[in-house]
Amino acid sequence: MDITEIIKATIKVYKECHVTSFPIDCMALLEHYGYRIFTYDELWKKNQKLYDICLACSEDAFRDGINKIIAYNSHNPNGRIRFSLMHELGHHIMGHVGESDLNEQEANAFASHILAPRMAIYYSKCKDPESVSKVFEISNDAATIAFDDYHRWHKHVIKYKMTYLDKFMYAQFYDADQDAFVWSIKECDFCGATLYNSHSDHCAHCMVPEPVVHYHYHDPPLHNIDMGLFRHLENKWLYGDC
Ligand SMILES: [Zn+2]
Numbered sequence: 254m255d256i257t258e259i260i261k262a263t264i265k266v267y268k269e270c271h272v273t274s275f276p277i278d279c280m281a282l283l284e285h286y287g288y289r290i291f292t293y294d295e296l297w298k299k300n301q302k303l304y305d306i307c308l309a310c311s312e313d314a315f316r317d318g319i320n321k322i323i324a325y326n327s328h329n330p331n332g333r334i335r336f337s338l339m340h341e342l343g344h345h346i347m348g349h350v351g352e353s354d355l356n357e358q359e360a361n362a363f364a365s366h367i368l369a370p371r372m373a374i375y376y377s378k379c380k381d382p383e384s385v386s387k388v389f390e391i392s393n394d395a396a397t398i399a400f401d402d403y404h405r406w407h408k409h410v411i412k413y414k415m416t417y418l419d420k421f422m423y424a425q426f427y428d429a430d431q432d433a434f435v436w437s438i439k440e441c442d443f444c445g446a447t448l449y450n451s452h453s454d455h456c457a458h459c460m461v462p463e464p465v466v467h468y469h470y471h472d473p474p475l476h477n478i479d480m481g482l483f484r485h486l487e488n489k490w491l492y493g494d495c
Pocket residue numbers: 340344356357360
């Protein structure tokens with residue numbers, strides 16, 4: 254498997270689909286390449302035989318490259334669905350014909366890199382797989398693999414500097430106005446202001462303060478207990494009225 258060719262393929266998709274922010278919109282990418290997308294449940298309603306074929310092929314997703322149809326299992330967790338969809342896009346972009354272990358490996362690598370490119374993990378300052386999973390909307394397992402591979406990439410960059418491919422990736426996400434690699438563009442949930450490279454869903458003005466916890470009630474310390482009353486109640490409980 255030539256990982257350089259796979260990263261080249263992801264950059265081609267970013268360019269053709271004008272991807273400028275993470276998490277990527279998997280459905281929009283598939284639609285850009287002419288795919289109609291169905292859930293397995295929708296297929297079952299339309300044609301039960303077709304549904305049986307899809308499910309026999311994969312519990313996750315199925316692609317018919319001739320009729321440009323992709324079906325996926327909507328009962329899976331979101332991260333797994335996104336990975337399956339990008340795995341299928343990988344087969345399409347790399348022009349795979351037929352099934353082979355190599356094709357499967359390439360489609361998996363394509364999905365991992367397009368969902369969470371190692372350079373974007375670096376610039377988003379993710380410190381662990383949990384934050385990679387959150388920022389790029391991928392499963393914990395996929396995030397752990399991507400995070401490990403990011404370390405490998407980072408060591409290589411420190412030792413040998415950026416490759417030409419790294420430079421293409423940087424150029425794709427470089428924003429002249431921000432004068433930075435932009436890995437996230439979103440709107441503040443409250444006021445709609447544009448947020449660049451923010452881990453928060455709100456701008457600084459709309460930031461909600463952390464809730465303050467008030468303790469209104471304290472258990473009385475043990476020495477304040479009326480031990481006479483306590484014994485009386487205890488005896489009442491143990492032996493009935495006395
Ligand atoms: Zn596959």
